[in-house]
Amino acid sequence: MTIQKFIKYTPLDITGKSLNSTQELTLNILEQSGNYLLHKDLLRHSSLKRQGTVSTKTRSEVRGGGRKPWQQKGTGRARAGSNRSPLWKGGGVIFGPKPKIVSFKLNKKERRLALQTLLYNKKNNIVIIENLEDGVTEFKTKNFLTICKNCQIDTNQKILLVVSKKTAALKAATQNIKNVELVLASNLNTFSLLKAKQIILTPLSINDIKETYCD
Structure with missing residues (x-):
């Protein structure tokens, strides 16, 4: 059962x-x-980050091993048919990992509901700054730090900056600050939201969030 919640902010x-x-x-x-929805969405996000390219060779794929090392009987040693057996050094791997695709399906409605639930839970950590996309015009980290100081944003904590468009000046001003993550509103995800202690939105990004994730 879902309910509607309204959040109002003064930019x-x-x-x-x-x-x-x-x-x-x-x-x-x-x-x-x-x-439980947040947990499922985090599992989906983590599974998408897996490359799935790890691979080991079985005994049939290891080079060599065509000749029987010694005769079957009479040597006093254990029977051996190939020096590429998994029991030998340099041999194949038993039940080793192979390339595979790992996917975790989650319905679009569930993903949207998880993101909206997390946004509501973080409502007290949200700050809206007007005209931030075009307000940063110089390629200087100092300018963005000044904005954070004016708006009482602690740069020692994880900050998620959500914008409608990534300008070159804004990317250059934030890329050297280790605690700032810059994302587009259309690419907003629960993983980034969950890590953030402070969330900065703009009026344009709020419109994008409404169009993309809210009914």
Whole structure:
């Protein structure tokens, strides 16, 4: 059973001053705990990151081993048919890993519900800054740190910066700050949201979130 929740925010400008407008976000969340959905979505996200290219050779794939090392009887040693047996050094691997595709299916509605539930749980950690995409015009880290200081954002904690478009100046200004992750609103995911202690949104990114993830 899902219910609607409304969150209202007062945006800030890049100088940290409150504006006279409000931004509202309507989220559909589960009436009871949605932790199981978050867990399933994190499993899906982690499985997509796996390459699945690890591979070992079986005894039939290891080079050599065509000749019987010694005769079957009379030597006093154990029987051996190939020096590429898994029991020998340099031999094949028994039940070793092979390339495979690991996938974890989750319905689109479940993914959206998990993301909206996490956004609602993090509602107290969200700050909205007006015109951040075009407000950063210089390729300087110092300028973005000044904006964070004006808006009382702690750069010692994990920060998720969600924007509608990645400008060259914004990417250059944030790439040298280890605790800042810059993502597009259309690529927002529960893994990044869960790690973040502070979330910075813009009015344009809120519109993208509404169009992409909210009904």
